[in-house]
Amino acid sequence: MTEPGPIDLRGVLCPNNFVYIKLKLEEMAPGDRLEVLLDDGEPMRNVPRSLKEEGHRILKVSPEGEQYRLLIQRGPD
Amino acid sequence: MGELLAEPKMEALKAGLVKESRHLKLNFNELKSGGFIKQTQRDLFTARLRCPGGRLTAEQLRKAAELAEKHGRGEVHITVRQSVEIPYVNYRDFDALNAELRSIGWSVASCGARVRVPTACAGCSYNPNGLMETQKVCQEVDRRFFGQATGHHKFKVSFSGCPIDCFRTREMDLGFQGTLDPGLEETHCNGCGLCVKSCEEGALVLKDGLPVRDADKCNWCGDCVKVCPVDAMVARRRGWLARVGGKHGKHPLYAYEVAAFLHDDQLYSLMERTLSWYETNGSGRERIGATIARLGLGKYLSEVVRSLGVETIDSPLARRKFKAGGNLYD
Ligand code: SF4
Ligand code: SF4
Ligand code: SF4
Numbered sequence: 001m002t003e004p005g006p007i008d009l010r011g012v013l014c015p016n017n018f019v020y021i022k023l024k025l026e027e028m029a030p031g032d033r034l035e036v037l038l039d040d041g042e043p044m045r046n047v048p049r050s051l052k053e054e055g056h057r058i059l060k061v062s063p064e065g066e067q068y069r070l071l072i073q074r075g076p077d
Numbered sequence: 078m079g080e081l082l083a084e085p086k087m088e089a090l091k092a093g094l095v096k097e098s099r100h101l102k103l104n105f106n107e108l109k110s111g112g113f114i115k116q117t118q119r120d121l122f123t124a125r126l127r128c129p130g131g132r133l134t135a136e137q138l139r140k141a142a143e144l145a146e147k148h149g150r151g152e153v154h155i156t157v158r159q160s161v162e163i164p165y166v167n168y169r170d171f172d173a174l175n176a177e178l179r180s181i182g183w184s185v186a187s188c189g190a191r192v193r194v195p196t197a198c199a200g201c202s203y204n205p206n207g208l209m210e211t212q213k214v215c216q217e218v219d220r221r222f223f224g225q226a227t228g229h230h231k232f233k234v235s236f237s238g239c240p241i242d243c244f245r246t247r248e249m250d251l252g253f254q255g256t257l258d259p260g261l262e263e264t265h266c267n268g269c270g271l272c273v274k275s276c277e278e279g280a281l282v283l284k285d286g287l288p289v290r291d292a293d294k295c296n297w298c299g300d301c302v303k304v305c306p307v308d309a310m311v312a313r314r315r316g317w318l319a320r321v322g323g324k325h326g327k328h329p330l331y332a333y334e335v336a337a338f339l340h341d342d343q344l345y346s347l348m349e350r351t352l353s354w355y356e357t358n359g360s361g362r363e364r365i366g367a368t369i370a371r372l373g374l375g376k377y378l379s380e381v382v383r384s385l386g387v388e389t390i391d392s393p394l395a396r397r398k399f400k401a402g403g404n405l406y407d
Binding site for chain 1: 205269270271274275277300303304305306
């Protein structure tokens with residue numbers, strides 16, 4: 001399952017952006033996909049790494065203006 | 078001042094102290110490594126507890142609280158070097174306090190011209206930035222070197238898990254900082270660029286879809302490895318960067334970077350050799366940084382570091398590679 005449309009986390013500070021993604025992923029099943037929009041800078045430095053630490057996978061990173069669009073695959077429980 | 082007592086006089090003085098401590102029912106041997114610091118108030122001392130790496134068990138914490146109520150004024154002081162101290166202890170209570178500590182396998186800290194209790198951050202066991210096991214090695218260093226007399230002055234050691242260096246290894250007689258040497262498995266890389274984003278040093282750029290590293294900028298933090306979603310950026314080596322000769326105080330010194338990518342065992346050897354070099358070469362009450370400044374870093378490197386078979390930081394090139402910033406370099 002892929003959530004329709006990206007979650008817009010522009011302007012959301014660390015670590016709230018990560019916590020938001022985490023809550024969203026918890027409602028999903030392992031293997032499901034989620035798209036998010038993140039600001040460049042701190043969010044792009046922190047969030048991808050935190051997702052990796054918790055066992056999720058980033059499948060795609062695409063720049064979109066000043067932001068980045070990440071395609072995330074939920075990891076196993 | 079600074080005049081040494083003649084040997085026989087020294088012996089007599091020691092014997093006198095032992096006698097006096099017996100008279101006060103104090104265990105002289107237990108008091109030798111220090112741990113009690115004189116306060117401005119008459120007869121009162123601060124008992125500094127041995128807390129390597131600032132780590133205490135719940136049992137120790139309870140004991141500290143209990144002793145503070147029994148022998149102090151019901152409060153403790155947390156020192157900048159991660160120790161818990163009990164202020165306002167009367168010297169007549171030293172033995173009782175020591176016995177209570179011993180009953181749970183604990184003791185007071187070391188003071189004076191000795192190896193002090195080492196400090197350490199949480200390191201990689203749960204700090205996301207950590208690269209090395211600071212706590213494990215800190216406990217082991219304390220076990221091996223606790224209270225060892227240096228022959229000259231105090232000797233402080235600390236451990237930082239990564240180049241953020243929260244434990245200020247540049248200001249220690251001997252400091253160890255975690256480092257990671259990153260390398261790319263090109264066939265796994267998908268060119269996502271997350272490693273480039275995560276590198277705060279600007280050491281990585283994407284060229285033809287692959288990250289390329291400028292070694293002159295890299296500070297060995299490992300962030301690029303931690304972020305890579307497909308494990309294309311991997312750790313080629315992990316180890317300790319060793320710094321020697323730093324201190325804070327009235328005349329602070331920034332340490333020399335002397336060796337890179339040490340394994341734990343090499344770290345213990347380096348410390349052992351450094352202490353014996355300091356004992357032999359130090360003069361009077363000088364810190365090891367002053368000994369090195371006086372005799373030259375080259376002498377220390379060739380007598381202590383080079384023969385360890387480790388990556389020695391002994392050339393301008395190596396210093397640049399490890400961002401060596403010691404203010405004692407010539
Ligand atoms: S030195 Fe690094 S690992 Fe240690 S506490 Fe600081 S950031 Fe964490
Ligand atoms: S180890 Fe740190 S400084 Fe070196 S390239 Fe990776 S992220 Fe940049
Ligand atoms: S993060 Fe990994 S996959 Fe992405 S560009 Fe860097 S090395 Fe390649």
